Amino acid sequence: MDVRAEIAAERRELADVLDGLTDEQWDAPTLCSGWRVREVAAHMSMGFRYSFGRTALELARAGGNLHRMTDRIARRDAAALTPHELATALRDNAHHPWRPPVGGLAAALGHDVIHGLDITVALGLGRQVPKDRLRIVLETVKPSTLRFFRANLGDVELRATDLEWSYGTGTQVARPAQELLLLAYGRRLPATAADDEGGRTGREKEA
Numbered sequence: 001m002d003v004r005a006e007i008a009a010e011r012r013e014l015a016d017v018l019d020g021l022t023d024e025q026w027d028a029p030t031l032c033s034g035w036r037v038r039e040v041a042a043h044m045s046m047g048f049r050y051s052f053g054r055t056a057l058e059l060a061r062a063g064g065n066l067h068r069m070t071d072r073i074a075r076r077d078a079a080a081l082t083p084h085e086l087a088t089a090l091r092d093n094a095h096h097p098w099r100p101p102v103g104g105l106a107a108a109l110g111h112d113v114i115h116g117l118d119i120t121v122a123l124g125l126g127r128q129v130p131k132d133r134l135r136i137v138l139e140t141v142k143p144s145t146l147r148f149f150r151a152n153l154g155d156v157e158l159r160a161t162d163l164e165w166s167y168g169t170g171t172q173v174a175r176p177a178q179e180l181l182l183l184a185y186g187r188r189l190p191a192t193a194a195d196d197e198g199g200r201t202g203r204e205k206e207a
Contacts, residue, residue, distance in 0.1 A: 001132055001136065003105040003106060003108075003109055003136060004095070004105065006109055006130075006132065006133050006136065007094075007095075007105065007108055007109050007112060008094040008095050009094075010109065010112045010113060010116065010129075010133060011090050011091065011093065011094040011112055012090075012091055012094050013116075014044075014090055014112065014116045014119075015087045015088070015090040015091035015094075016091075017116070017119070017120060017125065017127065018037075018041055018083065018086065018087035018090065018119075019084075019087045021037065021083065021123075023083075025037060025123055026038050026083050028122065028123060029122060030118040030119050030122040030123075031117070031118040031121060031122050031182065031187045031188065031189075032115070032118045032187075034071070035071075035074060035118075036078070037119050037122075037123070038078035038079075038083070038086070039074040039075055039078045040074070040115050040118050040119055041078070041083075041086040041087070041090070041119070042073070042074045042075075042077035042078040042081060042086055043070060043073070043074040043077075043115065044090060044111070044112065044115050045086060045089035045090055045093065046070070046073055046074070046077070047096070047098035047099075048089060048093040048096045048098055049077075049089065050073075058072075058073060103140055106136050106137065106139055106140050107140055109133060109136055109137055110136075110137040110140045110181075110185075113129055113133060113134070113137050113178075113181070114137070114181065114182070114185050114187075116129070117129070117178060117181070117182055117187075118182075118187065121182065121189070121190065122190065124190075128178070129178050131162070131163055131177070134163065134177045134178055134181065135163065135165070137181060138160075138165050138167075138177060138180075138181065141158075141167050141181070141184045145184060145185070146184060146186075149184075149185045149186030150186050151183060151184055151185065151186040153168060153183065153184065154170070155169070155170035155171060156168050156170045156171055156172075156173055157169050157170050157171065157172045157173065158173055158175075158180045158183065158184065159172055159173070159174045159180075160174075160175070160176065160177040160180055161174050161175060161176055161177075162176045162177055163177050165177060165180075167180075167184070
């Protein structure tokens with residue numbers, strides 16, 4: 001698959017979602033603990049708006065703590081930029097080459113997919129990420145991923161019910177692939193989308 005094309009499509013589709021939100025939805029909480037839709041959208045476009053040098057300076061100001069840096073920037077930019085500007089930043093940078101420090105293009109797609117789900121699942125919008133994109137992001141689920149996002153999945157087997165994919169060993173948690181991705185990336189699913197065993201295994205926001 002052309003991962004770059006999938007990244008561009010995901011960003012455009014999410015920009016369309018953002019453009020359709022009400023003021024109340026922009027201020028609603030997401031699956032990223034402590035972040036509203038505004039902060040998540042600001043974080044998603046940070047890599048397009050900040051140069052490497054500026055990012056390094058912000059990281060130094062945060063004492064080298066990546067989570068602290070991204071949290072501060074997201075809150076600051078969410079207050080400074082309008083919803084239209086945040087949606088436009090995502091759409092206009094559909095083909096931007098930004099990617100996380102590790103993981104390459106698959107990780108860049110994962111960044112957009114996970115944060116998009118942070119918004120759409122929390123708002124109950126029912127958006128389904130295309131299966132081909134999910135398959136790419138599922139390949140990024142590794143022990144290092146779980147550790148970074150502090151996903152508590154010891155002795156658990158994640159098994160997708162809508163495509164062929166599983167991860168881990170132990171008590172089986174069988175759910176649609178995009179719900180399992182959220183668990184692997186340290187999210188807590190809303191009570192309506194997961195039971196106590198599967199839905200309360202994760203925490204933390206993505207850096």
